[in-house]
Amino acid sequence: MSTPLPSSSHLVLIPSYNSGAKVYETVTQARAQWNPVWVVVDGSTDGTTAVLQDMAAQDAGLRVIALPHNQGKGAAVLHGLDRAAQQGFTHALCMDSDGQHPAHLIPSFMQCSQATPAAMVLGVPVFDASAPALRVKGRKISNWWANLETLWAGIGDSLYGFRVYPVEPLRAVMQSQRWMRRFDFDPEAAVRLCWRGVPPINLPAPVKYLQAHEGGVSHFNYRRDNLLLSWMHFRLMVGFVLRLPVLIAGKLGRSNARGA
Incomplete structure (x- = not known):
């Protein structure tokens, strides 16, 4: 298999926290599709850091x-x-480290981003039988709120973390406030980037929910994380109301431009 040529503009960014051995498979699959791949180990205590550092020592x-x-x-x-x-990259494809996201789609998502660099490319999950029904149904609520908060700007899925972001707009959004640091990151990033005029492009992408015997690791806590999402959408609704005149004007302007 040929090694992907390095990109100077687009990188794969994988945050990882206690993902177990599945992170090695995720990183290997991502590297087979893209160059470079960065892993940010978020204080893991499962011993994966040293192994990942050994992998990096053998892979430029x-x-x-x-x-x-x-x-x-x-x-x-x-x-x-x-x-x-700092190193001049303009876009980052973020994906989870636990094996749920489709590494084989990295090139097509990157190509879409390279063709439309002003946009964010959002994965829309294609579920199989492994998906917990409660989580599939529950995300519909978050999706509805996210689209309301953006006047239906076109967010296909607010929670799926397989995405390509333009680096500078996302940094500006995150540095301007103290939220978006935990499970609230993905939906709030999509909404706030829409507010900044970054259009979403939606592409289908399969998602796998792995069982424990398959190496699956989940840090999702229904009570804690749903409370966090509820607080997030309350904050976003306040921001939405304050921005409503600007959002309406922007939507009307885009409609008039298409009709001209």
């Missing part, structure tokens, strides 16, 4: 950034984005 296309303690997915992503911006 792989970089491992180890944070001293767990800060949350969004915080880990922001740390990686800051480093990426």
Whole structure:
């Protein structure tokens, strides 16, 4: 198999926290599709950091950034984005480390981003029988709120973390406030980027929910994380109301431009 040529603009960014051995498979599959791949280890205590660093020592296309303690997915992503911006990267494809996301689609998502660099490319999950019904139904609520908060700007799925973001707009959004550091990162990123005029492009992407015997690891806590999402949507609705005149004007302007 040929090694992908390095990109100077687009990188794969994988935040990882206690994902177990599945992270090695995820990183290997991502590297087979793209160069470079960065892993931000978010204070993992499962022994994976040392192994990932050994992998990086033998692979110039792989970089491992180890944070001293767990800060949350969004915080880990922001740390990686800051480093990426310093090195001139303009876009980052974020994916989870637990094997749920389709590494084989990295090239097609990157190609879409390269063709439309002003946009964010959002994965829309295609579920199979392994998907828990409660989570499939529950995300519809978050999706409805996210689309209301953006006047139906076209967010196909607010929670799926397989996405290509433009680096600078996302950094600006995150540095302007203290939220988006944990499980609230993905939906709030999509909404706030829409508010900044970053259009979403939706592409279907399968998602796998792995069982424990398959190496699956989940840190999702129904009570804690649903409370976090509820607080997030309350904050976003306040921001939505304050921005409503601007959002309406922008939507009317786009409609008039299409009709001209």
